[in-house]
Amino acid sequence: MREPPRTLFDKVWDRHVVVAETEATPGVLYVDLHLVHEVTSPQAFSDIEARGLKVRRPDRTFATLDHSTPTLPAGPNGLKPYVTAEAEAQVHRLEQNCARHGVNLAGWDSADRGVVHVMGPELGLTQPGMTVVCGDSHTATHGAFGALAFGIGTSEVAHVLATQCLLQRKSRAMRVMVDGRLAPGVVGKDVALAVIAALGFGGGTGFVIEYAGEVVRGLDMEGRMTLCNMSIEAGARAGMVAPDEKTVEWLRGRRHVASGEAFEQQAADWLTLASDPGAVFDSEVVLDGSAIRPMATWGTTPDAGSPIGSPVPAPRSDSDRKALAYMGFTAGETTTTQAVDVVFVGSCTNGRLPDLRAAAEVLRGRKVKPGLRMLVVPGSEAVRRDAEAEGLHHVFTEAGAEWRIPGCSMCIAMNGDFVGPGQLAVSTSNRNFEGRQGKGARTVLASPATAAASAVAGVLTDPRVYLREAAPLEQESATQATGVENA
Amino acid sequence: MPDPFKVLTSGTLVLSQTNIDTDQIIPARFLTTTSRDGLGALAFHDWRYESDGSPKPEAVLNRIEPTQHRILVAGPNFGCGSSREHAPWALLDYGFRAVIATEIADIFTSNALKNGLLPVVVDQATWDDLANNPDQPVTIDLEAGELRRGNHAAVSFTVEPFARQCLLDGVDTLGWLQSHMPAIEAFERNAHPEPVA
Numbered sequence A: 001m002r003e004p005p006r007t008l009f010d011k012v013w014d015r016h017v018v019v020a021e022t023e024a025t026p027g028v029l030y031v032d033l034h035l036v037h038e039v040t041s042p043q044a045f046s047d048i049e050a051r052g053l054k055v056r057r058p059d060r061t062f063a064t065l066d067h068s069t070p071t072l073p074a075g076p077n078g079l080k081p082y083v084t085a086e087a088e089a090q091v092h093r094l095e096q097n098c099a100r101h102g103v104n105l106a107g108w109d110s111a112d113r114g115v116v117h118v119m120g121p122e123l124g125l126t127q128p129g130m131t132v133v134c135g136d137s138h139t140a141t142h143g144a145f146g147a148l149a150f151g152i153g154t155s156e157v158a159h160v161l162a163t164q165c166l167l168q169r170k171s172r173a174m175r176v177m178v179d180g181r182l183a184p185g186v187v188g189k190d191v192a193l194a195v196i197a198a199l200g201f202g203g204g205t206g207f208v209i210e211y212a213g214e215v216v217r218g219l220d221m222e223g224r225m226t227l228c229n230m231s232i233e234a235g236a237r238a239g240m241v242a243p244d245e246k247t248v249e250w251l252r253g254r255r256h257v258a259s260g261e262a263f264e265q266q267a268a269d270w271l272t273l274a275s276d277p278g279a280v281f282d283s284e285v286v287l288d289g290s291a292i293r294p295m296a297t298w299g300t301t302p303d304a305g306s307p308i309g310s311p312v313p314a315p316r317s318d319s320d321r322k323a324l325a326y327m328g329f330t331a332g333e334t335t336t337t338q339a340v341d342v343v344f345v346g347s348c349t350n351g352r353l354p355d356l357r358a359a360a361e362v363l364r365g366r367k368v369k370p371g372l373r374m375l376v377v378p379g380s381e382a383v384r385r386d387a388e389a390e391g392l393h394h395v396f397t398e399a400g401a402e403w404r405i406p407g408c409s410m411c412i413a414m415n416g417d418f419v420g421p422g423q424l425a426v427s428t429s430n431r432n433f434e435g436r437q438g439k440g441a442r443t444v445l446a447s448p449a450t451a452a453a454s455a456v457a458g459v460l461t462d463p464r465v466y467l468r469e470a471a472p473l474e475q476e477s478a479t480q481a482t483g484v485e486n487a
Numbered sequence B: 001m002p003d004p005f006k007v008l009t010s011g012t013l014v015l016s017q018t019n020i021d022t023d024q025i026i027p028a029r030f031l032t033t034t035s036r037d038g039l040g041a042l043a044f045h046d047w048r049y050e051s052d053g054s055p056k057p058e059a060v061l062n063r064i065e066p067t068q069h070r071i072l073v074a075g076p077n078f079g080c081g082s083s084r085e086h087a088p089w090a091l092l093d094y095g096f097r098a099v100i101a102t103e104i105a106d107i108f109t110s111n112a113l114k115n116g117l118l119p120v121v122v123d124q125a126t127w128d129d130l131a132n133n134p135d136q137p138v139t140i141d142l143e144a145g146e147l148r149r150g151n152h153a154a155v156s157f158t159v160e161p162f163a164r165q166c167l168l169d170g171v172d173t174l175g176w177l178q179s180h181m182p183a184i185e186a187f188e189r190n191a192h193p194e195p196v197a
């Protein structure tokens, strides 16, 4: 009998089932790669130690320091500028836990240190067909490689530390097809914001999303990572893209992937993971990629996005009204007139080399608007090295932006980098929740080029204004941008 | 290990906003803790306190006696956002034992169940009635899978069966997962390629 066609998600899932789920009990799912950071792990290490357990597979566990870490170097006294003694203690706790359990840590002295979801792929730790987990909801980033990658809570971090497994029930499968061709100047972040606007903030709850279609195929690996990264902002547990030649070439030669014939064999296997023709999804959504324009958010949830320059929609609920009141935006007006106070380029969504290049392209030969603060934070030490080798840091500093050392920084505002109360920020990160970037901070999410253009203009600005090769700006209606059909 | 959860009768607190995210439940700047204790004081911190740390008198969370409002009736998509387990820890430490909404985020649900905070998903009509009658005590009977209030007919709800059993028995999931260790070892030996180099 012929095997029924399977999705990419099915194939990766099937490879990791240790014990199948039943009506009464969840399945036991094997975890290939467990990424760890300082914020969601201390209580998990305490949990397993209280039971006298060790980390079972330190060889499958990799830790980094990113959330609570300062992005300014140590001062003349040699002391790192931690925001609080508690933040410093949290970092030290991870250092101790890793030392005690033999866990690899990309610590302060490591040339590998970076934001967890930037570092994993960069080192070749993340590979197609793997299961990847981390106590962090943006773990979905790694799905760009055709891995099943999702965020877990701290109790589950303890489960994985102790057993290398999780208790799981299988999610439902959704396919989001983005067809057509992207207009010039439209990038992965714009696609992500358009997809989330189409699905709605909770529209992906209970699903693992596979992103497919010509637009997704056309994105580079970094663009696919940006797209998968934000799956959680539609409520989805994970986002995935089928591995293709781009995936293989991106991974070739990375430290933790095989080499020579072994790599070729693995690569051949990775290419078999794509969803079979005729595979059935529980939900299908189709977007016209050619209608997507540079996007920005106007509200306090990531789905509240629209093409830059389009009017803010009329509120449909009390929550919308509250969001508009918080943001200081008015329905019917555009968000492109209010003075921007802060611009942040960085995070696991947009802190990679192509992101920094896109921002630098806009800033080259231009200046950040006087009085506006712009922070550029590379996603990892490797990104920092590569960017500096190209001289991007000079472009940023000459334009008047601050060039920092890697960390989560203003994405989550835990380390002393924050947006002040009432200030308006254009940010390349992934969440515009009230207070996410600092108490009272007002966040507009956008792409790196949009962030840079906004830094120059001092108001939210469509980056195509500054990009030489960009097509002339058409007159377009707001509704075009997220032209969604439900299949 | 969570306390067992069988039947809870309590007054409710209604927070009807849509999309109450984990940054509202506990702001990220408080996540530098290495403990899970004492987070109740930080629950909904920025809704409850002024910038100078003084309590906002108008904040409902400052006006109620938490022990008499152990059930939170929340707007849809409650607990969306990050995977931080600090969110259920903070809610439990504040005094809640259950959250009722028409829709509750995925990772939050999983985290809540592991800590003995019961997520209950109900239909819109039931939710509307709960939200409009904040003074009426509500009984959540996990054993029966029923929500009862006043002279309304009981409303049934479902909880993932394994998590439900663990909550009823106060059983801890890590112990149960460990009982599968022989299968896990066999899987590693036979079915699965070697670890990352």
Ligand code: SF4
Pocket: A066, A067, A115, A116, A117, A136, A138, A347, A348, A349, A407, A408, A411, A412, A429, A430
């Ligand atoms: S950059 Fe932001 S979203 Fe990414 S891991 Fe850090 S805090 Fe989380």
